[in-house]
Amino acid sequence: MISARDELATLSQLAVRDLEALMAAGYRTPAEVLDHLPKRYEDRRRFDSFPNQATPIPVCLRGTVIDSKKQFGRGGGFYEAIVMDGGGGVFGSGKITCRWFNMQFIHKLVATGQEVVVYGKVKDFNGRLIIDHPEFEVLREDDAEESGSIHLERIVPIYRNVAGLAQRRLREIRHGFLLQCDPGTLGAALELDAAMPRVEMLRRAHFPESMEQAQAARRHFALEEFFGIQLNVAWRRSRHQERNGRVLGKRTTLLGRFYKSLPFDLTGAQKRSIHEIVADMREPRPMNRLLQGDVGAGKTFVAMAAMLLAVDSGCQAALMAPTQILAEQHYLTFRRWLEPLGVRVALRTANRDETSHDEREGDPQIIIGTHALLYDDELFRDLGLVVIDEQHKFGVAQRASLIRLGVVPDVLVMTATPIPRTLTMTIYGDLDVSLLDEKPPGRGKIITGVRVGAKQSDVTAFVKEQLSAGRQAYLVYPLVEESASLKAESATEAFEKWRKRLSSREVGLIHGKLRPEEKEEVMRRFREGLTNALVSTTVIEVGVDVPNASVMILHHAERFGLAQLHQLRGRIGRGEHKSYCVLLTDGKNPEAMEKLKVLEQSSDGFEIAEADLRLRGPGNVLGTTQSGLTDLRFPDFLADTALLREAREIADRILTEDPQLDGIHRSLAELIQEDAGMMDLPGTA
Numbered sequence: 001m002i003s004a005r006d007e008l009a010t011l012s013q014l015a016v017r018d019l020e021a022l023m024a025a026g027y028r029t030p031a032e033v034l035d036h037l038p039k040r041y042e043d044r045r046r047f048d049s050f051p052n053q054a055t056p057i058p059v060c061l062r063g064t065v066i067d068s069k070k071q072f073g074r075g076g077g078f079y080e081a082i083v084m085d086g087g088g089g090v091f092g093s094g095k096i097t098c099r100w101f102n103m104q105f106i107h108k109l110v111a112t113g114q115e116v117v118v119y120g121k122v123k124d125f126n127g128r129l130i131i132d133h134p135e136f137e138v139l140r141e142d143d144a145e146e147s148g149s150i151h152l153e154r155i156v157p158i159y160r161n162v163a164g165l166a167q168r169r170l171r172e173i174r175h176g177f178l179l180q181c182d183p184g185t186l187g188a189a190l191e192l193d194a195a196m197p198r199v200e201m202l203r204r205a206h207f208p209e210s211m212e213q214a215q216a217a218r219r220h221f222a223l224e225e226f227f228g229i230q231l232n233v234a235w236r237r238s239r240h241q242e243r244n245g246r247v248l249g250k251r252t253t254l255l256g257r258f259y260k261s262l263p264f265d266l267t268g269a270q271k272r273s274i275h276e277i278v279a280d281m282r283e284p285r286p287m288n289r290l291l292q293g294d295v296g297a298g299k300t301f302v303a304m305a306a307m308l309l310a311v312d313s314g315c316q317a318a319l320m321a322p323t324q325i326l327a328e329q330h331y332l333t334f335r336r337w338l339e340p341l342g343v344r345v346a347l348r349t350a351n352r353d354e355t356s357h358d359e360r361e362g363d364p365q366i367i368i369g370t371h372a373l374l375y376d377d378e379l380f381r382d383l384g385l386v387v388i389d390e391q392h393k394f395g396v397a398q399r400a401s402l403i404r405l406g407v408v409p410d411v412l413v414m415t416a417t418p419i420p421r422t423l424t425m426t427i428y429g430d431l432d433v434s435l436l437d438e439k440p441p442g443r444g445k446i447i448t449g450v451r452v453g454a455k456q457s458d459v460t461a462f463v464k465e466q467l468s469a470g471r472q473a474y475l476v477y478p479l480v481e482e483s484a485s486l487k488a489e490s491a492t493e494a495f496e497k498w499r500k501r502l503s504s505r506e507v508g509l510i511h512g513k514l515r516p517e518e519k520e521e522v523m524r525r526f527r528e529g530l531t532n533a534l535v536s537t538t539v540i541e542v543g544v545d546v547p548n549a550s551v552m553i554l555h556h557a558e559r560f561g562l563a564q565l566h567q568l569r570g571r572i573g574r575g576e577h578k579s580y581c582v583l584l585t586d587g588k589n590p591e592a593m594e595k596l597k598v599l600e601q602s603s604d605g606f607e608i609a610e611a612d613l614r615l616r617g618p619g620n621v622l623g624t625t626q627s628g629l630t631d632l633r634f635p636d637f638l639a640d641t642a643l644l645r646e647a648r649e650i651a652d653r654i655l656t657e658d659p660q661l662d663g664i665h666r667s668l669a670e671l672i673q674e675d676a677g678m679m680d681l682p683g684t685a
Contacts, residue, residue, distance in 0.1 A: 004031035004177070004185040013176060021164035022173075030177040031186060037205045037221065037633065038157035041214055042119065045153060050085045050094030051129065055122040056590045061085070061096060062139075068112045071099075079106045083118060096122065097130050115139045119158075137167050150175050155208050174206050219643065222634035226647035234651045235661070245286035245408045248384055249278050251312040257341055258308055262301075264440070270298050273434035274305045277412065280432065281309055281385075287410035292419055293436025294605035295570025296443060299414050300333055302436070303387050306412055311343060311365045315384030318367045320402055322390045324349045324516050325523060326542055330389070331368045333545075338366065348372050348379065351516040374401045382406075388413045390542055416542060416570070417563055419609060437606075444550065446573040446603060447580050450557070450596045452587035459553060459584070460501045463533065466551045466580070467505055472526065473533045473551035474571060478559040480511045480537055488556045495535045505532040512539045541567045547575030557583035558592030562612040565599050591615070613638065 002011060008019055008028060027033050048059040061083065068081040084095040098118055100106040110116065120134035135158070143152040150156070151168055159170045183199040201217050208214035259266075266274075273291060280287035293299050307317035321327040331347040331354070338345055346364035347354040350372045355364055363381050367373065383406030403411060413431070451459075463473050475498060479490040495509040508531040510522045519539070525531040527546050534540070534549075541564060552572045557565065565583070572579040583596050598611045637643055655661070 001182045002030065002180050004034065004181040005029055008033075013180065014173070017164060018169065018173065021162050024164070025162045030181055034174060034177055034181075034186070034202055034206070035633075036159070037218060038214075039160050040158050041208070041211065042117070042156045042158055043211070044117070044151075044156045047117075050096060051122050052094060053122075054124045054129070058119055058121050060117065060119045062115070062117050063096070065110060065112050065114045065116060066095070068107070068110060070107060077102065077104070079103065079110075081110050081112075081116075083116060095129075097128055098134050098136070099130060099132050101133070103133075109138065110136065135167075150207060155211065155214065157206050178203055178206065218634065219637065219640075222637035222640070223643055223647055225634055226637070226644055227650050230644070230648040230651035231654065231661075234648070234655050238655060238659070241285055243285055243408065245284055245410070246315075246384060247282055247284055248313040248315070248410060249281035249309040252278075252309065254308040254312045254341060254343070255305055258305065258337070261337065261340060264442070266301065267298060267436075267438040267440055269293070269436045269438040270302050273302050273436060276432070276434050277302070277306045278309065281306070281313075281410050286408050287412065288431055289412050289434060290431040291412055291414045291434045291436070293416065294439070295416050295567060296439055296574060297416075297436035298440050299389075299416065299436060300330065302434075303389075303412065303414060304334065304337065306410075307366050307385060307387065308338070308341075308343070310385035310410070313384060315382045316363070316365055316367065316380060317385040317387065318369075318373060318380070318383055318402065318405075319387040319389060320373055320398075321368070321370060323539070323542070324351065324370055325519060325539065325544065326389065327368055327370050328352070328520060328523075329545060334366060334368060346379070348376055349516070352520075371398055374398060374405075377405065380405050383409055385410045385412070387411075390415060390417075416567065417605075417609070442576055444573050444575055444577045444579050446569065447578065448569065448583065448600050448603070449581070450583045450585065450593075450600050452585055454582075454584055459582070462580075462582070463551060463553065464502065467502070467532050470548070471551060471577060472529065472531070472546060472549040473553065474540065474549060474568075475533055475535045476540070476552060476554045476568060477535070477537060478556050480513055488559060491535050491537050494555070498533060498535055502533055506530060507532065508534045509536075510534060510539055511537040538564060538568065540571055544571050545574055546571070548577075550575065550577045550579040552579075552581045553584065554582065555584050557596055558585045558589050562595045562598060562608060562615065565596075566605055566608050569599070 002013070006029060008014060008022055008030070011019075011030070014022070022033065027036075042060050044062075047062040050061060050063070051059060063083040063085045065081050066084045068079070071078050071080050078099050078101040081098045082095055083098055096118070098110075098120075116136055116138050118131060118134040118136045120131040122129050122131055124130075137151075139152065143149050150171055157171060157174075158167060159174075161167075162170060165173075178199070181199070183197060186199045186202060201220050204213050205217035205221060208217065277287070277289060277291075280289055291299055291302060303319065307319070310317040319330060321330055327347065327349055331345065334345050344355065344361060344363070344365045346367045348367060348369035350370065364379070367379055373379070386403050386406060386409045388402070388411070403409060463475070466473060475494065477491040477494055478488055481490050481492050491509065491511050495507065499507045506525075508522045508526055510519055514522070522531070522534070523544070526534050526549075529548060538560070550572050552569060554560065554565065554568065560568070569581045572581060583599065585592065585596060587593060595611075595615060598608060598615075602608055602611075
């Protein structure tokens with residue numbers, strides 16, 4: 001019997017090459033090895049029939065390699081193996097060609113005469129059925145005969161690859177640990193299901209007797225993981241509520257004058273959010289609020305109202321934006337509405353240092369900028385409110401640095417990326433949330449259409465028609481410059497072509513590689529209507545507000561993320577005119593078509609966010625680095641609202657019963673309290 005907490009290096013059960021591979025992959029103990037559950041399962045009691053056409057989802061096939069050889073083509077060499085099924089028996093009849101490109105070692109692993117299991121999507125390539133880079137496993141003659149085999153005639157776990165170890169060896173190591181480890185050393189930091197020992201849950205997760213059993217075990221461990229996250233969130237929230245802040249927002253003179261100066265009425269959602277912010281700022285504890293809303297929902301005016309409350313309270317307010325374009329857009333907007341109220345506004349970016357007033361009048365009251373704000377200590381006299389726009393685009397240290405420039409400031413973080421409810425519960429559970437779920441009136445309708453294989457002449461004719469009606473257009477491309485590895489037209493290439501197509505109009509070009517002053521000039525000309533069409537990359541994704549721009553043509557739309565497409569689409573429909581978003585694609589990728597159809601059928605950002613979570617997973621939806629989901633083991637359960645609520649209820653109950661977490665496992669308590677050291681930072685660390 002061994003301890004699950006023993007160092008792998010001390011175990012005689014592992015061969016040297018096994019030990020080296022596991023340690024190189026970051027494993028240190030048997031417990032860590034067992035805590036990494038299968039990424040999927042194969043039901044090797046029965047296999048898929050060999051298909052006679054391309055498949056939209058992966059298939060799992062068992063067959064014999066009848067031919068294999070190295071091939072050479074224009075893109076380099078590849079190894080090819082033709083796999084045939086059992087010949088009209090259990091498996092039907094047919095054959096599949098498997099190919100591996102630039103993987104010279106494959107010929108040492110897969111050879112003619114071997115029986116194999118392959119897994120992957122089948123595509124039709126010039127009349128041949130192909131699986132490129134399939135997952136595979138070579139079966140041994142004794143697999144089927146061996147009683148209780150863990151490799152065949154059962155539900156078999158498939159793990160994430162570890163360099164130097166085959167799947168069957170990963171399986172054997174974990175099976176051995178489950179048999180050899182002392183069950184008492186496999187206990188969780190907190191038992192959530194006392195009716196069943198944790199070792200039994202691990203057995204069911206790794207070597208289940210049914211798919212239902214596997215799913216139930218995975219759900220148990222997902223609950224365990226989400227409980228840890230929710231306890232962390234609840235602990236941070238309780239600590240934050242204990243802090244002494246400053247009371248702001250008692251005076252509302254500027255806010256009242258601001259309301260009267262607006263030629264329109266705010267939406268009900270904006271008024272509700274401002275009311276929630278006012279209530280927070282008047283509390284002695286510092287505000288820690290998330291303002292989220294769909295594109296065009298009016299977050300800027302809510303932030304403006306909050307910042308006026310801070311100014312009326314005698315302190316400064318700062319807004320940090322992730323890009324110079326967005327910071328400059330905010331600066332122009334704030335100057336337009338607040339200069340008449342006598343509010344002093346300043347802009348700080350890496351390339352611009354500008355104020356809206358004579359510096360002899362006093363320090364700026366509202367400072368807007370990029371991360372350059374972090375390096376200008378003398379700018380802040382008394383920073384009382386920090387607003388962070390598109391907060392997930394900033395690193396942890398950047399956000400915390402700005403907050404620390406103030407004296408226990410109130411914090412408002414904003415995002416124009418609608419966040420699925422389950423992610424809000426998980427990632428932003430320690431924040432109060434204000435939701436902008438209404439659009440301001442007077443906005444033009446946006447018509448979205450997917451066009452497969454559209455003719456360039458038709459696209460050009462449509463753009464010309466809209467420009468002739470006095471509108472402006474965005475022509476968006478995924479790449480800045482031509483790429484040898486990606487078959488997609490770049491913005492730089494397309495710019496010259498569009499200049500010829502629209503020879504009587506001014507065409508601009510903007511992308512991330514331009515110098516800041518060049519980008520500023522391009523955007524100025526477009527905002528002022530001097531440029532009719534703007535060829536762009538995703539640099540215009542957030543913050544660009546040109547009401548007269550009512551056309552967006554997205555080239556190679558399949559190469560953009562769903563949330564990104566929705567953000568880009570939000571650049572149009574900001575004026576009174578009907579707007580058009582055209583998604584151009586070759587239609588070859590079924591998954592991409594599913595994504596584009598979602599956008600075509602819905603303009604609801606939260607509905608789109610839920611679809612994005614389903615299609616891509618949480619790491620890609622929020623960005624793993626910023627979201628804190630880098631090492632999340634069960635992202636598939638983030639759509640399980642009931643599970644997340646259960647985890648939060650358990651966490652709240654434990655924190656209520658044990659506010660200092662003295663009664664829980666020491667390592668878990670240390671983890672929670674260590675993370676709470678980031679309390680200057682709103683949201684997840």
